[in-house]
Amino acid sequence: MYIETIKREAYHSQDVLLAKPHVVALGAFDGLHKGHMQLVHSAVSRAAEAGISSCVFTFPQNPSFPPYITSDDQRIKLLKNAGIDLVVMRSFTEEFKRLSPREFFERYLIKRLNARMVVVGFNYRFGHKGEGSDETLRELCKSYGIGITVIPPVLYSDKPISSTRIRRAVEAGDFTSAADMLGRDFSVDGRVVKGQGIGALLGFPTANFELDKDRIMPPKGVYATKTEVDGDIYMSVTNLGGKPTIKKGIELIETHILNFGKSLYGKTIEVSFIKRLRDIQTFSSKEELSARLEQDVQSVKEFLDK
CATH class of the missing domain: 3.40.50.620 (HUPs)
Known part of the structure; x- marks a missing residue:
């Protein structure tokens, strides 16, 4: 093309x-x-x-x-x-x-x-x-x-599908309605950049993903997602807005891709939002955070493996 x-x-x-x-x-x-x-x-x-x-x-x-x-x-x-x-x-x-x-x-x-x-x-x-x-x-x-x-x-739902209705659904975290109108899951794409490496230290490495501030996004939270890398689809957990890192108008979101160990720096990936898992939380220790992340991974497996 x-x-x-x-x-x-x-x-x-x-x-x-x-x-x-x-x-x-x-x-x-x-x-x-x-x-x-x-x-x-x-x-x-x-x-x-x-x-x-x-x-x-x-x-x-x-x-x-x-x-x-x-x-x-x-x-x-x-x-x-x-x-x-x-x-x-x-x-x-x-x-x-x-x-x-x-x-x-x-x-x-x-x-x-x-x-x-x-x-x-x-x-x-x-x-x-x-x-x-x-x-x-x-x-x-x-x-x-x-x-x-x-x-x-x-x-x-008896009304014309429109981009405005889809934006409202995404902003409300209504991924079912958004997907029904889009004909596919709502997704965002961007280039992976180097982060602070905190996830890797906890055993949950993340792809730190550049997000344009002019793009519509769901509410802050932790989500069950699917991530496309070089045409392959992987289950993933995405943290949106937990510890927002702003660099020149770009917000970073963090995606942990299950059963994936390759470096993604510089690659463009696409993350599809499937279900909200929980709100952003503050943890008293790294051990408590790690345990919560393990629960998130299990939740994603149970939901996406259905």
């Missing part, structure tokens, strides 16, 4: 970014939840039917957006697995925000992305201050002879 990033209007001197025609899926796609994935799968299938390539046009995560559910790397991985051929990420700059619906349509969908069909969600908005709706897009597509598919809402 090819990935293109457009940082500013002058980034490409030529008008055409894609020489060949594409089916283009449009949206922010934060979370890539079940509703998003229905849209993505529609773009892939329609591209296959037409014998052309599929493309997702979206935006990199930005501090001006609501706290994000999935990182750019996670979204790219999910889109690749879904069969998307190309991802184009356009920085959400002030310049871009000022484009009218028609300017966006003509400059990007027609000139740069060579769209032969577009696929959007039922509540899609575009252009300056969201002036354009799916109806606006229908009219523009009709005038240029481009096909359009509008995906209806996918419901959960």
